[in-house]
Amino acid sequence: MPKKQSSQPYRPSALKVADRICHLMDRIFGPMMMPDMEKLMEEAREETELDDFSDATFQEPLQILCDALRTQPSRLTAFGRVHWNKYILDRLMNRLRIQKYVTDHPDILRGEIPKPVFILGLPRTGTTLLHRLLAQDPANRSPRLWEMSEPIPPPEQATYHTDPRIRQWEDDYKWSDYITPNLKRVHALDARSPDECTHMMANAFVACGATWRKIRNLSTADITIPWRCSDWTPI
Secondary structure, eight states, rough: OOOOOSSSSOOHHHHHHHHHHHHHHHHHHHSSOOOOOOHHHHHHHHHOOOOOOOOTTTTHHHHHHHHHHHGGGSSOOOHHHHHHHHHHHHHHHHHHHHHHHHHOOGGGGGGOOOOOOOOOOOOOOOTHHHHHHHSSSSSSSOOHHHHHHHSSSSOOGGGGGHHHHHHHHHHHHHHHHHOOOOOOHEEEOOSSSSTHHHHHHHGGGGGGGGGGGTTOOTTTTOOOOGTTEEEOHHH
């Protein structure tokens, strides 16, 4: 008889043990390591020594995201809690650094992107493949995953293929392969390849999957800040 497929997602044994310990501690002390917007904003300020987030429009979707995570601690694994804290902190630090760069280089706001190409499509319809195919044309400027994940400082032509951030994000995505090995069958993450704009829009907290069921109206959120420091001229 064929082996029955488990409905539970794969998790390494070490993470299963960590989850059991985490949920045991929850029962004793209450939910731990749950994302807290104010604490993460303060940590971002301390890490970057900056304090200008540009505006407050990102706080509504970020608070909705944190609330959504905090209301279901039993469903959030130990690694999930670490991941979401780091994910939010990284995006908050991106916002601070982007705004600092724009303040120091105001001329960048007057830059133009001639004839931008937008690729739209439903999930699993080949949009990523088309994107990466079009990116093979040297006349097209397609931002790579590593530079969208950490856009400041903007990449330079001389070090575009050797920037230390590339190795950093390659190592980060190796963890993704270890924890969720089936993900690459659906959407392979490659630090050196072009990827979806959600990685930039996440800096405005309007592209986080955990919030789709919660967010009803984000018309007041400013989603332009992630793109303000971006120079998409050919490199």
